Amino acid sequence: MTQPPSHTRDSLEAQLLRDPFDPGIRRLYAEMLLRLGEVEASLEQWRLLVRQSPEAADPRIAVALCLHRLGRESESAEQLTAAGSCSDFDATDSRLEELDPRPTPDNPHDRMESASPAPLRANLRSIPGGRTDLPVADVVSIGSTDVIRFSDVVGMEKLKKTIRLSVIQPFLQPGLFERFKKKTGGGVLLYGPPGCGKTMMARAIATECDASFTAVGISDILNLWSGQSEQNLSAIFEMARSQTPAVLFFDELDALAFSRSKARSEHTRTLVNEFLNQLDGMSGRNHQVLVLGATNMPWDVDDAMKRPGRFDRQVFVPPPDEAARAEMFRQKLLGVPCEALDFAELGQLSRHFSGADIDGVLELAKETVLTEILESDIERGLSAADLQEAIGESAPSTLEWLKTVRNVVKFGGGGRAYRDVEKYLRREKMF
Amino acid sequence: MTNDDLEQLLQPSLKEGQRLVPLYSIRAGFFTAFFGGVFATLILNGLNSWRLGRFGRDVWFYLGAGVLWTAVLLWFSNTLFQGSQAPWIVNPRVLRNAGRVLALIILGRTYLSQRDAYKVQDFVGDDPPNPWPAALGAIAISIGLTGLIVALATRSLG
Amino acid sequence: MSTTAESFDSVARLIEIGRLGDAKRLLGQAIAHEPENPRGELLAGHIALLEGNTAAAETYASAALARDPHNLATGELLYEILAQQKRWAEAERIVIELIRAHPTDADLFASYCHLMLCTLHVDKASELSKEALRLDPQNDRARLMGVLVGLVRGDASTQYQVEKLVSEDPESRWVVTLLFTSLVDQKRFEEALRVGQQLLRANPNNTALTEALVELRMQTHWIAAPARPLARWGWFGAAALWVLALVTIRLASALQSTVALWLAGAYLAYCLYTWIYPPLLRRWIRHRGIVP
Incomplete structure (x- = not known):
């Protein structure tokens, strides 16, 4: 992405002061710093972007690039792999070429x-x-x-x-x-x-x-x-x-x-x-x-x-059960400002939700709370109501798959291969 | 295949804007024949022939069957209302069943002549349309027409 | 990094294996590199058609045709779109144009044959399938159409043709589909059910097939055993049974009224049974599934 000519360093900094949550402006600022050779400062900005969008590959690749330029190769590799786990990871991203490790004759891995x-x-x-x-x-x-x-x-x-x-x-x-x-x-x-x-x-x-x-x-x-x-x-x-x-x-x-x-x-x-x-x-x-x-x-x-x-x-590999969902909520909310939450209840409410769906629920709930905080200037943590509302607004992505597989098990004579699915569907009263 | 044959084959068979409607099912035909009799089955089968674009070919058969059944109705009415002792066969129940049998024969004959189309519909075609409006309409017309023929025959006697 | 041509190839393969989301993403990148390449629009059209968005598919296909008016694949795509929209006359015009441009292409004759079958022009479909098979006796689509026309017309040799296809390529999905159709046509319900289940296991989203299997299971269920003659002979059987009952009851009433009463009762009970059991059994099978 190129910086529009109207943006100067000062104007970007001023805009960030006014709206510190604008990822577009922060990205422009981070890119500008990198171009100016201020790698440490740029890294700081990219890290903030990672924190804002932990699921996005783009800022992670940029962090990896900064770390690489700073000679911190192992950290760079870590960030790169984390970027790879993101759903929007683009293997053709031109920045990856700079990050490609060069083979050395002594390294068996490189030989391979x-x-x-x-x-x-x-x-x-x-x-x-x-x-x-x-x-x-x-x-x-x-x-x-x-x-x-x-x-x-x-x-x-x-x-x-x-x-x-x-x-x-x-x-x-x-x-x-x-x-x-x-x-x-x-x-x-x-x-x-x-x-x-x-x-x-x-x-x-x-x-x-x-x-x-x-x-x-x-x-x-x-x-x-x-x-x-x-x-x-x-x-x-x-x-x-x-x-x-x-x-x-x-x-x-x-x-x-x-x-x-x-x-x-x-x-x-x-x-x-x-x-x-x-x-x-x-x-x-x-x-x-x-x-x-x-x-x-x-x-x-x-x-x-x-x-x-x-x-x-x-x-x-079935969708997580109730206890697992409750535990997922607990673990994923560690370190996130929260009011007292009944994780067992959240597990119960999020029937058929996958781990990815739970991530989605949490993102939705966080967005709601952040919007409210920004509007009212009153800081508060995630409440049970926020999460319940987010669960209500989300649909489990596993249902379509389960309905499809039910056809195989119920009408297609699924056989031995699908015996566990059948047990699961019966247990969940979906057969 | 000669060039002429190929050219013949490559002539369009479908007209722009022509809407193709699937045939009424054989099930609909059966119930219409059973409960509506000859005239009803002629109407429903006539609609199917129209949809297949072969009404011109089938119309003589339908006309023949219609004339035959009209003649039966006239003879029946004449015999029944003449006042003399009618043979056992001149009985409304027999007439009704005879009508059903003839209607089923008409259905069978039409089905056999259009079987390819029915099978194509089973294999690659759309589901048959809702038969209720057409079937009920055909049955109503059939009842009206039968009543009219009987009434005309009776009036001519009186 | 792969070339744009390789990217287009990959998109085509992703479409083939049904990964439309991945195909769209990759296609977006490929089109960004080569926006003028009509192949991008052709592939976008295929994706849109598979997603059921025929209007968008038509737009893409028309755009691709505008860039390359003589492209066979684009012409075929446009034909598919029109046929799916049931714009039969336009589809016929396109396929005739394509055949005139490529008179030795058996696939095109097979497509035209399919169109004629869909529009109930069986005689013409038969001629077209013969021509397709003459041009390429080993062409899959031509053979498929040949067998389908044979089944429709009740040709005695069709069964042999189906068996030959099954022995040559027993795992191909279109052959299995054909076998299923043929078995149903022959009223070999048990075998058809097994073959249909095999098909469903490979295509679990096929709701029409699921319904067909429920109907087949109904035919093979023990509750349906008394209705087998009707299943075998269809409405002709029902008509014949009615005539038989009518005559028998009439004769019996002339001899002994009690027997006639019993016969009438039995016939009535049978009629009621054939009327009542299908919806109940269908509901039961849908609830319970098809258990071996």
């Missing part, structure tokens, strides 16, 4: 990145994986810099227990499971409504497995489609195989493994065939590589993907 195909290289960013003494895997821009453990995932206790038994322990102690002749191996497909923590769960699995984590999101899939898609996909698997133990996570799996029966283009079919080949591991080379997938649309994933040895374990 150099070996990966060009379109992938453009988007792969590294963050620390689960175990610090392991080679750090290439991780794309999903998730945050923080190491996420199961304990960080709010609620979902039963699901965590199931995953621990069926995914993590077989991965950590294959010998024990083999002695009991318990089938191990194969990938895990996490499915469920959007915004309910599938990606977070995948990151937590990687941490709990004490493995490096390689994630492929939708922007990487778009890059995969450019050029030699099959080779690009193969490179991702090779990368994971070279960093065992490794967790390879495909977010939005349906985009990469779209059902061939629905696909019209030969390109899609070829790519799915290659994916199947890679999953089959070509003579068992996927040892110590756990492949995870996540999708909102399991019905769009090719059926062959769900056969034994591939994504044969399909785990339903």
Whole structure:
């Protein structure tokens, strides 16, 4: 964005004094400072913008850029990864080119990145994986810099227990499971409504497995489609195989493994065939590589993907239950000025709300309170009424998904794969 | 395929502004025939033929069936109201059932001649339209027409 | 960074896999780089059509055609839009123009065949499907139309054609859809129900299919067993049953009035049953679901 000629430094500062909450003016001011070489001052302004819009990628990228120019590379990487987790993250943002880490011959991670195909290289960013003494895997821009453990995932206790038994322990102690002749191996497909923590769960699995984590999101899939898609996909698997133990996570799996029966283009079919080949591991080379997938649309994933040895374990990640929602409200409001709140009641009122929906509710409530404060000059905290009103004004985004999946379970003979969904729908009286 | 055949095939079959309305269902036809008799079924089937653009082809069949049923009605009325001992067959119940049978035969014959269109409608077409207004209208006209024919026949006797 | 052409390719693939939101975002970026490229408008038109916004789709398609009047894909898009809006005569004009410009394109003949079927011109549809198959016997759409016309006309060879298609490409969605249609047409309700469920699992948003499955389940439910003859023979069966009942009751009343009374009662009860059970059973199945 270019600064309009009418704006001078003084005029911007004066405007900010009059309206400190105007993000447009603050952005112009921050850009101006950066152009003038006042990186520290600019960083300060960008940080304020991040605080104002924590969900936006743009100010985070700018913070990363400032930190990079200040030589604080690790902090810059953290901010960049956080930007990547934002929904409006644009992988083609020109500022990213300056931030792209240059490979050095001594760094194995950089060698790996150099070996990966060009379109992938453009988007792969590294963050620390689960175990610090392991080679750090290439991780794309999903998730945050923080190491996420199961304990960080709010609620979902039963699901965590199931995953621990069926995914993590077989991965950590294959010998024990083999002695009991318990089938191990194969990938895990996490499915469920959007915004309910599938990606977070995948990151937590990687941490709990004490493995490096390689994630492929939708922007990487778009890059995969450019050029030699099959080779690009193969490179991702090779990368994971070279960093065992490794967790390879495909977010939005349906985009990469779209059902061939629905696909019209030969390109899609070829790519799915290659994916199947890679999953089959070509003579068992996927040892110590756990492949995870996540999708909102399991019905769009090719059926062959769900056969034994591939994504044969399909785990339903439901919307958070009442207790989990209450806990989410509690955690997300830590440090936010609030009046006395009954979190259990909020959990009860926000039936079917996903984690993302709860974020939306909180944003709405905060906006209401801030508007009121600015209008009346009387500062107050968030009240139960504000939150209840925000909940009333919001609609849970999971309902549409649940209605769709109900068709599969109720009329489509969903079968074993959807048994957990059926249980959930019955429990929630939605069947 | 010769060039002429291809040219013939590429002549437009649809007119600008022409509104295509789906056919009344066979279910609607059945109930109209059963409760409305011959004239009602002729009206409803005539509407379907019109929609298919084949009314000109079907009109002779409809006219023939209509004339036949009018003749039956006239004969029936004559025989019933002549005062002499009428045979058992000249009985309003028999007439009603005979009308139903003839109406169902007309429906069956029309269905068979238009079966392709009905099947297309099942496979790729729209849902059939609401039959109530047309069916009730056809039944009302049928009752009126039957009454008129009987009245005319009776008056000519008197 | 990918080129604009690659971005357009990616948009096309995102549309193919139904990720319209992602496709729109990427298309916005691609159009910003190359606003004059008619492919951008063509893809925008496809997205709008899939979102059900036919007016916007038509605007995009017209704009793309203005830039490149001879583009086949844009012409096909415009045809699809007009057909979806049921502006049949305009759609026919477009498809005829396209066929004249591309006389060996089997897809276009198949499209015209579909249009003729939708407008109940079965004879012409049959001729068009034959021409499409003559031009390209392996063309999917031509084969689909060939089988559909065969089913409509009740051709004996259609069943064989369906089986051949299923054996060649058993997982393709259009083949499965065709198989489902064929099974329903043959009144093989049990098999049709299983195939339909398979289709629904792949397309859970298809409400028409859900309703069709409920109707099929009704046909296969034990409560509907006494009504099977009617399901098999349809309204002809109902008419024949009525005539049979009429004659039998008449004959019985001439012989013994009690028997006639019982027969009349039974017939009346049967009629009541066939009248009452469908809405109740339908409601029950909708409530309970289709349990194996």
